[in-house]
Amino acid sequence: MVKQIPVSKRASQIEYAIRDVVVPATALEAEGHEIIKLNIGDPIAYPGLPTPSHMVEAFQAALGRGENGYSPSYGLPALRSAIAEDEISKGWACNPEDVYVCHGVTEALQIIFAATLEGGNKVLAPGPHYPPYMAYPQMYGASTIEYRLDAGDGWKVDFDDIEKKMDDNVRLLVMINPNNPTGNVASADEIDKLLSIAKKWPNCMIIADEIYDGLDFTGTQVSIASRSFEVPVLVLNGVSKVYYAPGWRIGYLAIHDPTSKMNDVRDGIERILRSRLCASTPAQMGYIAGLEGDRSWMKIHTSKVMKQRELCLQRISEIEGLEVQSPGGAFYMFVRLTDEKWANDDKKFVLDLLHEEHVLAVHGSGFSSELGRGHFRIVYLPNIDTLNIAFDRIDSFLTRHRQ
């Protein structure tokens, strides 16, 4: 074995369960197997939920007009304005200058963490959570501490647990609403409770990950920034989920800083943004069309997603060995494995299910080694026929292994 050049610890530690499980799935596909993929939150990967045509046409038109050069580092002014208008409609005084356009929310997260975290700082994030909240802070010498979501009560936030874990090193307190992977939607009261805790810590900012806010089936989802009159809030959203165009890689960060405590942080964010040039120029024109155009198409998409959600809830209730808390939003279910064998090894469940039944889910421990254990995440974006086949296979897998 040749002596290897060392990899950095920060890189070797990164895990991203949602794509890590793709590695064995790709190997099976290379052998000619067809895999039902319930792993990735990509509406475009399944038929029936296309990107709206007026958005596609606006993107194409921008390309045709030759808008293929760099754009301003913080985003096209017209897009920053359209986003600010949209945030205003959610209830807070957002200026175009508060909006920073990124390569998706992923880049926004990388930039926020890079601009705010020093060695010893902490990010307090829900457990279970979307993996980058664990993967990225450690890249900057910081750490992620999980606060508990209540598996027995719809994955609601455990505020006592947050209160216990807060200290002056917590720079960022994360709320994903609607939540990925659980689908829980926090109420206005719960958001107020979160803000009242954060208010006690002068160096704490909220990350409001609202990328699924248009996929709220409860009718109760509200903007976190709209409830905050003191605590700084970093709002995250974009074109990927609610506008059904994840492959365009356009998201944003909007800063709500009601008491002007974030001037230095904002300067740091802007420095990083300038150094990395810009997000895709023509794609930004497609997003503008989505924000400014008629949104009645959304209802049709949402009703389709809701029907698929109903089907999943029905099927899960009928399958021995599965339980789920009914999700209020997004397009995920975080399903509990009740058979002890799998409850203790959800990763083996996912890998064995993949190899034996060619159905790909994501192991719950990939979303939190402790609080996600004994679960798996599925997306309910495939159509009803595909979902039925997937559940038939999960059912026979569980039955076979119970014997």
Added chain:
Amino acid sequence: MVKQIPVSKRASQIEYAIRDVVVPATALEAEGHEIIKLNIGDPIAYPGLPTPSHMVEAFQAALGRGENGYSPSYGLPALRSAIAEDEISKGWACNPEDVYVCHGVTEALQIIFAATLEGGNKVLAPGPHYPPYMAYPQMYGASTIEYRLDAGDGWKVDFDDIEKKMDDNVRLLVMINPNNPTGNVASADEIDKLLSIAKKWPNCMIIADEIYDGLDFTGTQVSIASRSFEVPVLVLNGVSKVYYAPGWRIGYLAIHDPTSKMNDVRDGIERILRSRLCASTPAQMGYIAGLEGDRSWMKIHTSKVMKQRELCLQRISEIEGLEVQSPGGAFYMFVRLTDEKWANDDKKFVLDLLHEEHVLAVHGSGFSSELGRGHFRIVYLPNIDTLNIAFDRIDSFLTRHRQ
């Protein structure tokens, strides 16, 4: 003044001169002034050098076919194959699996640094250099050391200086070829000399930034990977410069690892890539069209760029107070200010020129506080009429301030 939440040191230290000078220029534009922008290496910002239509059409077609979902984290297989073919044509055995598609070379650099650098490690980069080579390594506790380019001899690499500065902490030795900002093109002999130095240090990899490789006016530019039979090379290239589509944000990293020393580093790079999802899916289809289509259009674009280069060399030779080493490639000139007043303060030159003459260049010290001092960078992408106006203004500015 409200007590501020602290910004991280890594973010507050970032400088990116090329976009930092845009801040005062934007303020002037807001007052109604028109600025001649010679600051940014964006061919699309100027008329006459459009993105080829077959590439635009392929991108539009992908959007129309609904290819708007996520793509594989390492890039679309067809693009990885097309890039590998292109690298093979440059003289080394590149496999599609060696190619990783990124949001431009900027993201590729961020990922390379994140995957390879620990506290105390060093990056050895040319001085002057493209700013991210200084800005990013410090984000991971590492530092950038400059090796000297010879300002008096066409900005050739000073190999004695490299040899002196090498040690076991140097993980990455950078060659930008053709160079930004100087336009120097290194010969095959010089590349061999670089490799023979690197070979003595078993943990040293080469970054071969070849994003301007199709803009070589000397006919001598060669792939660094094609000359290396031992030293690992990280090849950087993309759609931005030679394919005239910087706003699409598609670049790549290709790993040439002739003695298989980079397995661990490669694993780290792949982990980071998976965690950040993917580059723009439909944009990748546009790049494939560029790589696989007829390239005769390139000659037309290049001859236009070369005519503009000739004009600049002519004008600079006639203006008192300016000197330049004739560039062999890319589309930049790194111009020396011979008047002592400006030689000692190139940033003041750039800002005063902007305010008095509405011509925007980039101060040389933004590319190296020591080795770039007393210079400024211009791009020669604007057409001849615009360049002539810019030089007229620079001439009167220098004359006025000499009195």
